[in-house]
Amino acid sequence: MNEVHRYYFDHNATTPVSQSVLEVLVAALLEVPGNASSIHQDGQLAKQKLEAARREVAALLGCEAKDLVFTSGGTEADNLAILGSVLANTTPRKHVVTTAIEHPAVLNPCRELERSGIAVTYVAPTPDGVVDPEDIRRAIRRDTVLVSVMHANNETGVLQPIAEIAALAHQAGALMHSDGVQTAGKISVEVQALGVDLYSISGHKFYATKGIGALYVKPGTKLRPIQFGGKHERERRPGTENVPSAVAMAKAASIARATLPIEPARVQTLRDRLETGILAHVPDTSLNGGHTARTPNTTNICFDGLQGEALVISLDLKGFAVSSGSACSSGAVEPSHVLLAMGLPPERARASLRFSLGHSNNEEQVDALIEAVAQSTAQLRKLSPTYTSA
Amino acid sequence: MSGGVDSSVVAGLLQREGRPIVGLTMQLWNQRRLPELAPEGGVTGRCCSLDDVYDARHVAQHLGIPYYVVNFESGFEEQVVKPFIDDYLSGRTPIPCTLCNNFIKFDQFLDLASGVGAARIATGHYARIGFDEATGRYQMSRGVDHSKDQTYFLFGLKQDQLARTDFPLGSYTKPQVRELARELGLPVAAKPDSQEICFVPNGDYAAFIDAYFRERGIAPEKTQGEIRDTDGRVLGEHSGVHHFTVGQRRGLRIAAGEPLYVIATEPASQRVIVGRHQDLLRATLTAKDMNWISINPPQAPIRAQVKIRNKHLAADATVYPADPTRVEIRFDEPQRAVTPGQAAVLYDGDLVLGGGWIE
Numbered sequence: 215m216n217e218v219h220r221y222y223f224d225h226n227a228t229t230p231v232s233q234s235v236l237e238v239l240v241a242a243l244l245e246v247p248g249n250a251s252s253i254h255q256d257g258q259l260a261k262q263k264l265e266a267a268r269r270e271v272a273a274l275l276g277c278e279a280k281d282l283v284f285t286s287g288g289t290e291a292d293n294l295a296i297l298g299s300v301l302a303n304t305t306p307r308k309h310v311v312t313t314a315i316e317h318p319a320v321l322n323p324c325r326e327l328e329r330s331g332i333a334v335t336y337v338a339p340t341p342d343g344v345v346d347p348e349d350i351r352r353a354i355r356r357d358t359v360l361v362s363v364m365h366a367n368n369e370t371g372v373l374q375p376i377a378e379i380a381a382l383a384h385q386a387g388a389l390m391h392s393d394g395v396q397t398a399g400k401i402s403v404e405v406q407a408l409g410v411d412l413y414s415i416s417g418h419k420f421y422a423t424k425g426i427g428a429l430y431v432k433p434g435t436k437l438r439p440i441q442f443g444g445k446h447e448r449e450r451r452p453g454t455e456n457v458p459s460a461v462a463m464a465k466a467a468s469i470a471r472a473t474l475p476i477e478p479a480r481v482q483t484l485r486d487r488l489e490t491g492i493l494a495h496v497p498d499t500s501l502n503g504g505h506t507a508r509t510p511n512t513t514n515i516c517f518d519g520l521q522g523e524a525l526v527i528s529l530d531l532k533g534f535a536v537s538s539g540s541a542c543s544s545g546a547v548e549p550s551h552v553l554l555a556m557g558l559p560p561e562r563a564r565a566s567l568r569f570s571l572g573h574s575n576n577e578e579q580v581d582a583l584i585e586a587v588a589q590s591t592a593q594l595r596k597l598s599p600t601y602t603s604a
Numbered sequence: 605m606s607g608g609v610d611s612s613v614v615a616g617l618l619q620r621e622g623r624p625i626v627g628l629t630m631q632l633w634n635q636r637r638l639p640e641l642a643p644e645g646g647v648t649g650r651c652c653s654l655d656d657v658y659d660a661r662h663v664a665q666h667l668g669i670p671y672y673v674v675n676f677e678s679g680f681e682e683q684v685v686k687p688f689i690d691d692y693l694s695g696r697t698p699i700p701c702t703l704c705n706n707f708i709k710f711d712q713f714l715d716l717a718s719g720v721g722a723a724r725i726a727t728g729h730y731a732r733i734g735f736d737e738a739t740g741r742y743q744m745s746r747g748v749d750h751s752k753d754q755t756y757f758l759f760g761l762k763q764d765q766l767a768r769t770d771f772p773l774g775s776y777t778k779p780q781v782r783e784l785a786r787e788l789g790l791p792v793a794a795k796p797d798s799q800e801i802c803f804v805p806n807g808d809y810a811a812f813i814d815a816y817f818r819e820r821g822i823a824p825e826k827t828q829g830e831i832r833d834t835d836g837r838v839l840g841e842h843s844g845v846h847h848f849t850v851g852q853r854r855g856l857r858i859a860a861g862e863p864l865y866v867i868a869t870e871p872a873s874q875r876v877i878v879g880r881h882q883d884l885l886r887a888t889l890t891a892k893d894m895n896w897i898s899i900n901p902p903q904a905p906i907r908a909q910v911k912i913r914n915k916h917l918a919a920d921a922t923v924y925p926a927d928p929t930r931v932e933i934r935f936d937e938p939q940r941a942v943t944p945g946q947a948a949v950l951y952d953g954d955l956v957l958g959g960g961w962i963e
Contacts, residue, residue, distance in 0.1 A: 521716065527672050528720040531626065544657040546631035546675035560678075594719040 219533045221579045225419075225572035226368050226396060226512060227537060231462070232421040232573070238465045239423060242458040250455040251446060260457050267457070270464035274471050275394075275413065275430055276404040283429045283447045284460050288395040288416030289319040291429040294440055294451065295391045295412040296323040299360050300332060302436035307359035310334045311388075313345050313374075314555035315367050318540075319414075320393050324362070341557050343372040343503030350379050354386045364393040365403070365413075369552040369568050370503030371396070371512025380409035389435065395419055395427075399470035400509045401478060411435045417463035420470050421573065426459035481571050482510035484580050488569060489513045491584035496591050498601075502553055502566055511571040516558070519601025520565045520594055523547040528590040534583055537568045605629050605663065605671070607656030608798055609790070610728030612663040613781050614772050616788035618726055619667045626722060627664040627671040629657055630713055632680040632704070633803040638815040641805045662791050674716060676708055683707040685803065689813050692846035695869035696945025699757065699914075700801055706760040714768060724768050729754045731956075732774030733766050736898070742766035743898035744956040749777040756914045759949045759959025760895050810847045829874030831858060834867060834883055842876050845869040851884060851941030865941075885938035891948040891960030892930050898955050901928060908950040908957055910935070912942055918951050931960065 222230070231239070242263060248256030250264045269279040285291045300310060312324050314336045324334045335353040339345050345363055354361065361383035366373050380390040391412035397403055399420025405413050413430040417423060431437055431450070443452030470477075493499050498518035517525060522538030526547070529536050539547040553563035569583075595601045605611045605627045618625050635653050657673055664671030684703045691698035709727070717725045730747030731754055742763050746753040761769070773781055785793035804812045817823065831840040840858045842848065847855065852866045856878060867879040889912070894901070902925055909918035910933055919939055924932045933948055942962060949959035 521719075523674055524716050524719045527626075527674070527716075530672075531670060531721060544629075544631050544654060545661070545673040546677075548675065590720075593721070597715040597719045 220535065221533055221583060222535045222574055223569045223571060223579075223583060224535045224537050226371075226568065226570035228418045228424065229421045229572055230574065231423055232466065232469065234469065235422055235462050235465045239458050239462040242461040246457055246461075250457055251444065260455070264455050264457050264460055267460040267464035271415075271428055271460075271467045274398060274403065274467040275415070276406060277430050278433075280448075281431055281433060283431060283450045284455060285427045285429055285451055286425055286456070287427040288317075288393070288414055288419070289427075290451075291414035291416070291427045292317070292319040292391075292393055292395075293323050294429050294437070295414055296320065296360065296362055297327070297440045298437040298450075299389050299391065299412060299435065300327055301440070302438040303359045305359070307357040307388075308332055309355045309358045310360045310362065311337060311350060311353045311358055311383075312362040313337045313339060313364070315339050315343065315345070315369075315552045316362070316364050317368055317393060317395065319395075320362055320364065338555055339372075342506045343367060343370045343552070343556050344506045345374050345379070347375050347378040347382060351382050354382060354388065356386075358383075358386055358388040360389045360391060362391040362393070364396070365408075366394075366396040366400070366509045366512075367503070367552055368396045369512075369550055370514045370556075371508035371510075371570075372503045373397075373401075373507045373509065376408045376410060380411075384409070396509060396512075399467065400511060402474055405430050405432075412437075417459065417466060420466050422463040422466035423459050426456055426463045428463070477573070478510040481573075481575070484575055484577065485511055485513055485569075485571050487577065488571070488580045488583060489515070491580070492587055495584060495588050502558065503556065512568065513570075514553075514566055514568045516562050516566040517591055518562075518565060519598045520591065521598075522564055522567050524594050525567055525587075525590055528594065529583075529586055532586045532590065534586055537570070538566065539564070605660040606728070606798070607659035607663070607792065607795075608728070609785050609792055609795055610730075610773055610781060612660070612728075612790050612792050613784050613788065614726050614728045615663060615667055615669065616790055617772050617784065618770075619669060620788070625669050625726075626717075626720070627660065627667075627669050628713070628717065629660045629671075629673045630680075630708070631657075631673050631675045631677055632708070633685070634677060638812070638819055641808075641811060641815050659792050659795065666789065666791055674713070676712060679708055679712055680704065680803075685816070688809075689816060689846075691945050692809065692813060693871060695845055695871040697849040697943045698945050699947060700803075701757040702760055702947060705758055710761055710765045710769065714765060718768070724770055726770040726772055728773055729758060729771045730773055730778075731755045731758055731771045732954075733769060733771055739900055741898060741900070745774070745898075745954040746951070746956070747771075747774045747776075752778050755951075755956045756911055756947065756949050756959075759897065759947055759956060761897065762895065763897075766897070810844070813846055829876070831856065831876045831878055833864075834877060834879045839864075839878065845871050845874060845876060848876050850943040881940075884940050886935075886942040887938040888932060888934050889942045889948060890926070890930060890932050890963045892963055894929050894931055894958055894960035896958035898952075899957050901925070901958075906957075908952060911947075911949045911951065912939060912962065913946050923950060929960075 246260050246263050248260040250260040268282050272279040272282050328334050337349045337353050363374050363379050376392050383390040389411045392410045393414050395416045398415040411432040415428050417426040446452050500516050502514040526538045539550045549560050549563040684700050688698045688700045730752040732745040734743045736743050746755050828843050830838050831842050848866045848869050864878040865884055867883050868877045905922050905924045908923050910921045911918045920936045921933050926932050946962050947959050948962050950957040
């Protein structure tokens with residue numbers, strides 16, 4: 215309990231703002247006070263900064279600046295993509311295809327659509343956590359209006375075959391959305407190569423501030439706003455533009471793009487060191503979703519006979535931030551719906567932890583974490599009524 | 605830490621002593637379930653409500669201690685809520701707080717605390733723990749504030765559980781605890797006390813049981829039937845045995861010359877038997893699954909004061925050991941409403957000798 219350090223291994227939850235992002239953010243707050251929709255020079259300066267930011271973020275996704283809508287974050291981008299595209303649809307199409315492993319920011323807009331009479335099919339992944347395009351093909355109906363599949367899963371890091379699925383959606387005359395919150399900034403993303411019509415990203419997952427995100431909207435895609443107000447963002451998302459945060463996200467995007475050739479490989483080496491270290495040194499552990507392409511920073515490990523929640527607390531008290539399942543409104547942990555959808559029994563889902571790495575991590579931290587995991591696991595298992603060593 | 609005054613003061617006292625502590629709140633029941641039971645204006649002041657977790661977190665922040673909410677919902681449902689319902693449907697009157705203490709708080713929760721590195725747990729119960737050098741046993745006594753004493757609910761604690769547990773409030777009165785809360789500057793110092801059964805709104809357990817069955821899409825077993833008197837005469841109809849508990853007078857809807865009380869509920873025949881006050885009196889009872897706390901299991905009859913429900917004034921009795929896990933209790937004076945499913949807890953003054961379940 216005498217904490218000596220804080221080592222952060224939860225970058226899929228959020229990332230710390232980097233120093234250079236902080237600097238441009240503070241500068242924008244101080245030097246760009248205008249409203250980007252005002253016609254005077256103060257407004258024009260803000261508008262210039264906003265559009266420069268838009269170009270920089272667009273470059274991260276390989277799209278045109280005019281095709282990006284700034285939002286308050288990933289959740290709003292997902293809501294706008296799903297509700298906005300389905301509401302804009304004037305044909306008799308009444309069906310949406312998504313997956314059982316999506317983030318709540320996708321699952322819950324879909325449930326809201328169901329309450330208004332739209333049918334939704336939730337496709338289950340394979341036990342490896344990957345969505346089989348064949349299953350999507352079978353789920354698509356003549357009246358499917360939208361297919362929404364995340365690019366990488368937040369809990370396992372497993373990459374989904376978006377390009378293949380987008381082709382299937384388009385063959386059926388449906389739109390394709392992908393939640394790219396866990397990929398943007400972590401791997402190279404080209405929205406045109408993916409073939410998506412809509413793609414959501416979130417700034418704070420790649421070292422920008424909380425409260426800013428964006429939605430890529432392919433030209434020609436019909437989208438209704440889901441909030442109503444002024445004529446901002448080409449009448450797709452009303453509200454005074456958050457210029458300082460957009461500037462911060464642009465800086466973070468430019469850093470991510472510049473470091474894509476080296477940083478993901480560095481992080482992957484650390485991730486692999488952590489993963490092999492735990493699997494080798496801690497008995498009765500296994501990988502969830504580790505047998506297919508993943509984002510380079512994520513690993514999800516099951517510790518037989520343990521409560522993941524207890525292991526998270528134990529590691530936290532030793533100075534390591536890791537994650538298990540998803541927090542319910544009180545802050546208690548519920549078993550991961552992603553792992554359950556992959557077919558893990560509830561007790562194994564509860565026994566699983568996610569480690570997600572990032573800029574701040576190094577070999578020394580990884581080795582310390584392996585040691586701490588081994589210690590905590592041994593201590594907890596001594597008391598576990600369900601664990602008997604193999 | 606429930607977010608209430610008692611457990612908050614415990615945290616404050618331990619922290620003031622300079623002991624390294626971690627605050628934990630058990631998430632036991634999702635209050636958004638069974639929304640039809642929610643009082644108007646939403647759910648407040650019950651265990652695991654978001655407001656209570658907010659308060660507990662606020663206290664932890666005030667004290668500057670690490671704090672976590674831990675999820676025991678599935679264990680609580682299996683080991684407390686379901687047996688609670690089964691008991692009522694079987695004509696017994698259960699004590700969910702004791703089941704929670706035995707199977708969740710001082711078992712799974714204690715193990716989790718040990719697992720994350722805590723040597724001991726401390727709770728806000730009004731009870732005291734001591735150690736008897738002569739027998740080598742941990743002992744339990746009533747809290748000095750007899751009006752708040754919670755030992756009736758703690759009779760199931762085993763020696764290894766007592767060895768790792770602290771009840772810092774056992775030597776304080778409730779007014780003193782409120783004063784300590786103010787002294788420690790705790791944000792919950794003026795919060796009202798909570799009610800007894802945390803997951804049942806307004807104490808309406810029958811409505812809870814009905815709502816629980818509706819939620820799970822299971823039709824409750826048909827438990828409605830006749831109300832009869834002790835001579836077997838049919839006096840009326842009732843809507844389910846789980847609406848009645850021994851000693852109950854209200855809700856019978858029978859016009860009679862003298863007050864009638866529930867004497868027994870018979871789930872097999874779905875009958876509720878009613879009678880006069882003197883029909884409620886019993887001089888003996890058998891208690892099973894005895895747990896001995898402050899003394900070694902007796903080999904010969906002992907004298908004790910015995911409580912047969914939480915609000916019962918402990919009555920003098922002789923306790924005859926029948927076999928290692930059962931005793932027969934003979935009261936000096938017959939006692940009113942001996943109720944199956946409740947506990948018989950044995951005292952010697954303030955000392956808790958042990959207890960068991962009334963058959």
